[in-house]
Amino acid sequence: MDTTLRINSAQVGSSFVAQIEKISGQKLLACYQCGKCSAGCPMAAYMDVLPNQMIRMAQLGMRQQLLETRAIWMCVSCLTCNSRCPKGIRIAEVIEALRKAALGGGERNDHLEIMELSPEARSVLPPIATISALRKLTS
Amino acid sequence: MGNENKPMKLAYYPGCTLKNQATNFDVSTVSSMAKLDVEVEELDRWNCCGTVHALDSDNVMNRVAPITNMIRVKEAQARTEGMASEFMTSCAMCYNTLKRANIDVRQRADALATINDLLYLDETKYEGDVEVLHLLEYLRDRVGFDNLAKKVTKPLEGLRVACYYGCLLVRPKEVAFDDVENPMVMENLIAALGATPVDFSHKTECCGAYQTVDKPEIIADRTDKIMGSAHEEQADLVVVSCPLCAFNLDYRQDDAKRLNPDFRNMPVLYFTQLMALAFGCDESALRFDLQHIDPLPALKARGLD
Numbered sequence: 001m002d003t004t005l006r007i008n009s010a011q012v013g014s015s016f017v018a019q020i021e022k023i024s025g026q027k028l029l030a031c032y033q034c035g036k037c038s039a040g041c042p043m044a045a046y047m048d049v050l051p052n053q054m055i056r057m058a059q060l061g062m063r064q065q066l067l068e069t070r071a072i073w074m075c076v077s078c079l080t081c082n083s084r085c086p087k088g089i090r091i092a093e094v095i096e097a098l099r100k101a102a103l104g105g106g107e108r109n110d111h112l113e114i115m116e117l118s119p120e121a122r123s124v125l126p127p128i129a130t131i132s133a134l135r136k137l138t139s
Numbered sequence: 140m141g142n143e144n145k146p147m148k149l150a151y152y153p154g155c156t157l158k159n160q161a162t163n164f165d166v167s168t169v170s171s172m173a174k175l176d177v178e179v180e181e182l183d184r185w186n187c188c189g190t191v192h193a194l195d196s197d198n199v200m201n202r203v204a205p206i207t208n209m210i211r212v213k214e215a216q217a218r219t220e221g222m223a224s225e226f227m228t229s230c231a232m233c234y235n236t237l238k239r240a241n242i243d244v245r246q247r248a249d250a251l252a253t254i255n256d257l258l259y260l261d262e263t264k265y266e267g268d269v270e271v272l273h274l275l276e277y278l279r280d281r282v283g284f285d286n287l288a289k290k291v292t293k294p295l296e297g298l299r300v301a302c303y304y305g306c307l308l309v310r311p312k313e314v315a316f317d318d319v320e321n322p323m324v325m326e327n328l329i330a331a332l333g334a335t336p337v338d339f340s341h342k343t344e345c346c347g348a349y350q351t352v353d354k355p356e357i358i359a360d361r362t363d364k365i366m367g368s369a370h371e372e373q374a375d376l377v378v379v380s381c382p383l384c385a386f387n388l389d390y391r392q393d394d395a396k397r398l399n400p401d402f403r404n405m406p407v408l409y410f411t412q413l414m415a416l417a418f419g420c421d422e423s424a425l426r427f428d429l430q431h432i433d434p435l436p437a438l439k440a441r442g443l444d
Contacts, residue, residue, distance in 0.1 A: 043350075077191065078306040078348070090194070093195070096194035096195050114352070116353075129348075130352060131187065135190060135193075136349060
């Protein structure tokens with residue numbers, strides 16, 4: 001990913017930042033980038049952007065870059081980050097808000113196609129797996 | 140059992156997966172409770188809890204399914220003598236979702252009013268007056284592990300058990316009924332059954348949850364790490380309280396083996412199956428045949444077949 005970013009007040013004060021803060025109920029600027037969320041994240045190894053980086057990108061209003069990450073779909077809301085954040089930020093809520101931003105707004109950018117799985121794969125999955133995946137990854 | 144007002148009947152919410160792939164969790168829960176003289180009564184017309192707690196602020200629709208179950212509990216209580224305004228579930232995921240929805244509507248009168256309006260076909264209204272209990276919490280606080288130990292007819296001596304909590308029993312803090320970072324309730328239960336609980340590094344590390352649906356390679360890696368950490372402590376088996384953890388840690392061991400040729404299989408059981416075994420329940424209450432990795436060799440090695 002291109003890490004060069006030109007920061008301007010219009011971007012930081014964009015409606016995207018307000019949208020994510022409203023959906024998540026979190027104050028993004030409370031984060032001081034200690035990285036504890038990423039250090040303990042069990043899914044970090046499979047992410048292209050780490051949880052603390054997602055918060056930073058959200059603070060800066062980097063809508064398009066964020067919504068194109070694999071990371072927002074990797075988080076499974078295990079809440080390890082939330083329980084350890086020294087600033088009390090609910091990082092998982094912010095990532096949920098990012099998924100909602102990608103799934104809503106008429107884009108319906110679904111990240112799971114159950115019918116593309118083989119019948120064998122589908123037949124072994126317990127309902128607890130399919131229902132939770134559909135709830136988290138589809139509009 | 141220490142509480143003179145102990146209800147004679149306990150309302151029970153099994154959840155969807157206990158009626159499908161995890162029948163072994165269901166029958167071992169009901170059978171072991173019977174041995175403890177607690178009569179569990181499955182709720183009439185229970186419905187899916189929703190599996191995951193919606194974390195966004197626009198969430199009232201996602202609270203309707205869990206709260207409908209609270210109304211079913213109130214209906215059961217109204218017609219059953221000796222039943223308290225509470226219910227038990229042994230599924231960690233159901234527990235988490237139902238408990239969080241309950242906490243949420245107790246704090247938001249407007250959301251609760253909206254939900255009651257949506258559920259206009261139900262005469263009973265929900266007023267935040269039902270308690271959600273996990274089975275482990277019930278066993279510790281109502282039955283007591285000392286009393287539970289008296290019902291053990293087949294002590295699980297020598298069996299080394301790694302207790303895996305995953306996420307949903309301990310996070311978030313409002314839902315946890317034990318320490319968030321180092322819970323011990325399951326270890327204390329296992330010790331009461333005569334087995335030896337072993338500490339292991341990954342006991343509250345997420346298994347990858349629903350990513351198992353279309354990314355089994357990620358779950359294979361999680362399973363390799365979690366089961367590997369149990370192997371490091373010479374555990375004979377792992378016990379869980381979540382049917383999704385169970386599926387990932389048990390069924391995905393085949394994928395873990397493809398990923399890491401050094402991966403060694405280890406059985407994964409529900410904690411209730413070990414209870415039923417220690418209480419002398421027969422095979423119909425254990426249903427070890429539903430385990431992907433056969434636990435019988437590990438149990439036989441400890442003289443527990």
